[in-house]
Every structure is written in structure tokens, then in C-alpha cells.
Amino acid sequence: MKQDNFKSPDYYSIDNLLSDENILVRDSVREWVKNNASPIIEKAVQDDIFPKIFLKGISEIGGYGAFLPEKYGGSDIDFISYGLMMQELERCDSSLRVLSSVQSSLVMKLIYDYGKEGVKSKYLNRLANGELIGCFGMTEPSHGSDPSSMQTKFKKVKNTYVINGTKLWIGQAPICDLALVWAKNKESEFGLFLLERNNEYFKTQKIQNKWGFRASETGELIFENLIVDEDMLLFKTSNMVDVLKCLNLDRYAVSWGALGIAMDCYNVALNYSNERIQFGKKISSFQLIQKKLVDMITEITKVQIMVWRLGKLMNAKQASYEQISMAKRTSVNMASDVARTARSILGGMGITSEYPVMRHILNLEVLKTYQGTEEIHTLITGKSITGIPAFR
Numbered sequence: 308m309k310q311d312n313f314k315s316p317d318y319y320s321i322d323n324l325l326s327d328e329n330i331l332v333r334d335s336v337r338e339w340v341k342n343n344a345s346p347i348i349e350k351a352v353q354d355d356i357f358p359k360i361f362l363k364g365i366s367e368i369g370g371y372g373a374f375l376p377e378k379y380g381g382s383d384i385d386f387i388s389y390g391l392m393m394q395e396l397e398r399c400d401s402s403l404r405v406l407s408s409v410q411s412s413l414v415m416k417l418i419y420d421y422g423k424e425g426v427k428s429k430y431l432n433r434l435a436n437g438e439l440i441g442c443f444g445m446t447e448p449s450h451g452s453d454p455s456s457m458q459t460k461f462k463k464v465k466n467t468y469v470i471n472g473t474k475l476w477i478g479q480a481p482i483c484d485l486a487l488v489w490a491k492n493k494e495s496e497f498g499l500f501l502l503e504r505n506n507e508y509f510k511t512q513k514i515q516n517k518w519g520f521r522a523s524e525t526g527e528l529i530f531e532n533l534i535v536d537e538d539m540l541l542f543k544t545s546n547m548v549d550v551l552k553c554l555n556l557d558r559y560a561v562s563w564g565a566l567g568i569a570m571d572c573y574n575v576a577l578n579y580s581n582e583r584i585q586f587g588k589k590i591s592s593f594q595l596i597q598k599k600l601v602d603m604i605t606e607i608t609k610v611q612i613m614v615w616r617l618g619k620l621m622n623a624k625q626a627s628y629e630q631i632s633m634a635k636r637t638s639v640n641m642a643s644d645v646a647r648t649a650r651s652i653l654g655g656m657g658i659t660s661e662y663p664v665m666r667h668i669l670n671l672e673v674l675k676t677y678q679g680t681e682e683i684h685t686l687i688t689g690k691s692i693t694g695i696p697a698f699r
């Protein structure tokens with residue numbers, strides 16, 4: 308097993324734009340990754356196993372809901388620190404970022420934003436310390452890019468709600484204790500429910516044999532006449548825009564996470580090209596290899612600046628849905644190109660688990676679809692600049 312000697316590239320001195328706290332958070336997550344995750348990740352992915360020790364490990368580095376107030380188990384970090392945390396986790400493997408960001412951005416954030424005080428105090432600290440694991444269910448077997456047509460139903464019966472339906476492709480579903488789930492009523496209103504998995508009316512099913520996100524548990528949520536207290540309806544709206552905005556923080560997390568993957572691939576390729584000798588010379592001395600490395604660092608640098616600026620907008624509560632969408636699409640596309648170029652620089656070695664590149668490429672294939680497909684994000688930007696929605 309190789310030593311994890313990751314160093315993040317910083318061609319434009321982005322570190323000078325970061326606060327001491329930003330750097331402290333980034334470096335402490337990086338250290339934890341090097342000592343605890345890097346040594347086991349290749350084998351876990353090869354064996355298609357989710358390492359359960361990550362559950363507690365992430366909580367020990369404050370990786371669940373770190374941007375929340377201390378009262379709710381967070382540490383009040385800003386969104387740049389949160390982004391850097393995602394960068395460092397996904398730099399190792401997407402499974403780590405998924406575990407941290409689904410729990411943080413999609414479960415804890417939504418409970419914090421929409422839950423009544425009793426709900427917040429009942430769940431948030433237990434989610435922060437990893438005692439409870441949450442998941443987020445929007446996608447269904449027949450509705451992915453078009454969640455407005457969702458078929459999961461809720462119905463008010465006296466002072467309870469009854470939920471019926473199935474959610475598919477849900478990160479952490481097989482190991483979840485609770486789920487934040489969108490459902491629709493017959494008046495076409497969307498309801499965001501907090502559902503505990505503690506009876507036979509809430510079942511889960513694991514999706515087996517994925518080629519990406521292999522060290523992450525993904526599955527189905529199945530609700531059959533699940534009855535919940537009315538407090539478990541956190542938020543109700545008839546505006547689809549409100550539903551989609553709930554994805555903002557996780558899409559933001561993905562934009563930083565994909566940047567982390569690109570950094571790792573660049574770092575590996577640069578080191579390899581300085582060691583590998585062909586035709587009696589280091590391959591890094593060949594112009595074609597240099598062009599590849601130059602393109603990689605240039606594209607990484609552009610995205611570093613983009614997500615840093617987006618983080619500043621997030622801190623000021625000024626980041627728009629469309630700006631976040633652009634960053635997600637740009638960062639994932641950039642990382643896919645960088646990862647493939649890194650793979651070519653590594654030659655045959657690039658396809659082995661000796662190096663992380665092929666594993667990252669497979670995770671990036673998921674990232675192109677996950678949290679809104681590349682096509683849908685293109686159309687979101689298209690709509691924002693032309694004023695014309697091309698979705699339907």
C-alpha cells in the first residue's frame with residue numbers, strides 16, 4: 308500500500324484568500340483522511356464494502372453539520388470551511404463526501420431550516436455525533452430529473468399523515484435511521500417529511516454491484532401506509548422551486564468535492580510523470596505530457612477560484628440556485644477531463660488500484676448524474692441567461 312502524500316495544488320495562491328479557520332479545518336480533515344481513510348479505501352472499493360468505521364470517524368472530525376450552531380452539534384464554520392472539508396473528503400473517495408454531505412446538507416440543514424424546536428433538539432445532536440444516520444429521498448423509480456411528477460403520496464388523516472411510495476437511488480438508505488423525504492398530496496402540494504425507520508411500514512433495499520460509489524451504501528426507501536405524527540411534516544409548498552432549492556447546499560458540496568478529485572488526479576499524474584522513465588527520460592520532459600499537465604492545473608485553478616467565490620456568496624446568503632448549478636456542472640466536468648488525462652499519463656498503471664485514478668473516474672461518472680444531471684444543469688443555466696425554460 309502506497310503512502311498518501313497528497314499535496315493540493317495552489318497555482319494562484321488561493322491559500323492567501325482563506326482564513327486561519329478555513330486552513331485549520333482543511334488540514335485537520337486532510338490529516339484524518341491520510342491516517343484513517345486512505346489506508347483502507349482501495350480495498351473497500353475493490354470488495355464493494357462500505358467501511359462502517361467511517362460513520363464514527365466523520366463525526367469525530369466534526370463532519371456532520373459543522374456549519375450549524377454549537378447548540379445543535381455544529382461548530383459554526385463558514386461555507387468555505389465546509390467546502391474545503393468536502394474537497395478533502397472526496398479527494399480520498401466520493402463515499403466519504405457522500406456520507407458527510409448528505410447528513411449535513413440534506414438532512415441536518417433541512418431539519419434546522421424547517422423543523423420545529425422540538426424536532427431540532429430531538430435529532431440534530433444525535434445526527435452530529437453519528438448516533439443517527441440520515442438519508443434524503445427525492446428520486447423515484449420513474450422520476451429522476453423531473454421530481455415534480457413524483458408519485459410518493461401523503462394524505463392527512465386526523466392529526467397524522469399517511470405516506471405511500473418508493474424512492475430510488477438514495478445514498479445511505481440501507482443504513483439509515485431516518486429519512487427526509489419529499490411526497491405530494493392530491494392538491495399537488497409537496498411535503499418534506501422526516502421519517503424514522505423503526506417499523507415494517509418503512510423498508511429499505513440495497514442496490515448491489517454498482518461500478519461507482521462502491522464504498523457507499525445506496526438503495527431504495529419503501530413506504531407502505533406509513534403513519535407519522537403531523538410534526539414530521541417539516542415544510543409544505545406548491546412551488547417546485549422551493550423543493551429544488553433544498554438541493555443547493557449539497558450541490559455546493561459536490562462542486563468542492565469534484566475539485567478535490569481533480570486535485571488528487573493531478574497530484575498523482577504530476578508525481579508519476581516525474582518518476583516514470585521512457586526513451587531514457589522522465590516522461591514529464593516530453594512536451595505532450597507537459598501540455599496535459601498544464602491543461603489540468605489551468606482548469607483546476609479556474610474552478611478553485613469559482614468555488615471560493617461561490618463560498619463567499621454562500622457566506623453572504625447571496626448565492627443563487629443558478630450559480631450553484633453552474634459550479635456543480637463545471638467542477639464535475641472539469642474533474643472528469645482531468646481524471647481521464649491523469650489516467651492516460653499513468654499509462655497501463657492508471658487502470659490498477661495501485662493508483663486512485665480509475666476509482667475516481669468511476670465516481671465521476673456517478674457525479675455527472677447525481678444531484679442533477681449534466682444536461683439538466685446545462686438547461687438551468689440556459690434558462691437563466693435566455694429566460695426560456697427548455698426542460699419540457
Ligand SMILES: Cc1cc2nc3c(=O)[nH]c(=O)nc-3n(C[C@H](O)[C@H](O)[C@H](O)COP(=O)(O)OP(=O)(O)OC[C@H]3O[C@@H](n4cnc5c(N)ncnc54)[C@H](O)[C@@H]3O)c2cc1C
Pocket residue numbers: 409443444445446449450451452453475476477478479519520525673676677678679680681682683686697698699
Ligand atoms: C449513486 C447514486 C446516488 C444517488 N443519491 C441520491 C440521493 O441520496 N437522493 C436522491 O433523491 N437521489 C439520489 N440519486 C439520484 C440522482 O439524483 C438521479 O439519478 C438523477 O437526478 C437523474 O435521474 P435518473 O437517474 O432518473 O435519470 P433520468 O431523469 O431518467 O435521465 C436520463 C437521461 O435523460 C436526460 N434528461 C432528462 N430530462 C431531460 C431534458 N428535459 N432535457 C435533456 N435531457 C434530459 C438526463 O440528463 C439523463 O441523461 C442518486 C443517484 C446515484 C446514481
